[in-house]
Amino acid sequence: MPAASSTDRPIRRRAAARTIVLAGDEVLLQGDTDPGIPGSRFWQLPGGGVDEAEPLRAAAARELVEETGLSVDPDALEGPVATRLLLRGYSDRILLQHETIFLVRTPRFEPETSGLTVAERSRHVATGWFRLRDLPPLTWPAELAALAAWEGGDPLDLGVVEESTVPVGDALR
Helix, strand or coil, X not given: CCCCCHHHCCXXXXXXXXXXXEECCEEEEEEECCCCCCCCCEEECCEXXXXXXXXXXXXXXXXXXXXXXXXXXXXXXXXXXXXXXXXXXXXXXXXXXXXXXXXXXXXXXXXXXXXXXXXXXXXXXXEEEEEHHHCCCXXXXXXXXXXXXXXXXXXXXXEEXXXXXXXXXXXXX
């Protein structure tokens, strides 16, 4: 059941690294849910929190192995493609996350999710390949198709973005 108000939920702050995994015109996405909202589902890029003193590229590469089974050298990641401050409200918590988004181009492969943590397994409902022109509803970041077309240069600053199953509201004010 969702929290009574936005101020009832603990706020977790962290740095995170995500990766756009491209195989031709397809992108690999993870389907997650908010366990407090039955039937909820959103799609996002593989990635997660950066460990203390861990370089962003190393974190992105580590998360790819853990969440998809794809092993890449951190230096093989393109970008960063974009940065943003993500506000994500769940029924039981709020995540305030400084995200850096990378890109890797790879042949299509069968994802392996055995590296997910127990907490990640409780929210993870699917992993799949999707054509960039036919992304599922609630795919985050909303700018994914444009970001996948990145051809070098400075990262795009996406600013402050809210992607929530339960809006953040006044919790951060």
